[in-house]
Amino acid sequence: MNGGPRTATVRTLDQGPVTVPCPSWCLGVHEDGLDLVDLAHEGPETVLTVDVPHGPVQLLDAGLCQYPYSSDPDDRGVQVAVLLGTGWHRLDHDALRMLAAQLVVHAGRLRDLAAELLNAEGAL
Numbered sequence: 001m002n003g004g005p006r007t008a009t010v011r012t013l014d015q016g017p018v019t020v021p022c023p024s025w026c027l028g029v030h031e032d033g034l035d036l037v038d039l040a041h042e043g044p045e046t047v048l049t050v051d052v053p054h055g056p057v058q059l060l061d062a063g064l065c066q067y068p069y070s071s072d073p074d075d076r077g078v079q080v081a082v083l084l085g086t087g088w089h090r091l092d093h094d095a096l097r098m099l100a101a102q103l104v105v106h107a108g109r110l111r112d113l114a115a116e117l118l119n120a121e122g123a124l
């Protein structure tokens with residue numbers, strides 16, 4: 001490494017090979033064969049793994065992403081992609097903070113349900 005910007009050459013469907021600068025957080029893995037507008041930088045993912053009786057379940061995969069050539073200007077900046085249900089959603093800083101706050105509220109509801117479960121079991 002010479003300390004200069006890291007680049008990657010991606011084979012796009014519509015523009016052929018394109019060499020792009022990669023942000024420091026990008027894993028450097030880019031999917032070939034997509035249109036340039038779909039070229040994405042992706043960072044490492046974090047995931048919530050829940051151990052349930054039938055084995056671990058993964059939820060809320062999340063990682064930094066950027067679509068620098070997107071036709072949607074909102075996607076050209078850095079966002080966090082989060083897997084919610086079966087779909088990926090790109091969230092900006094405020095939306096991600098909101099999601100985190102909602103998860104804290106939901107954790108409280110789960111604790112309340114656990115207490116309710118104890119009471120329900122006691123009432124059998």
Ligand SMILES: [Zn+2]
Pocket residue numbers: 008021022023026027028029030040041042
């Ligand atoms: Zn990249």
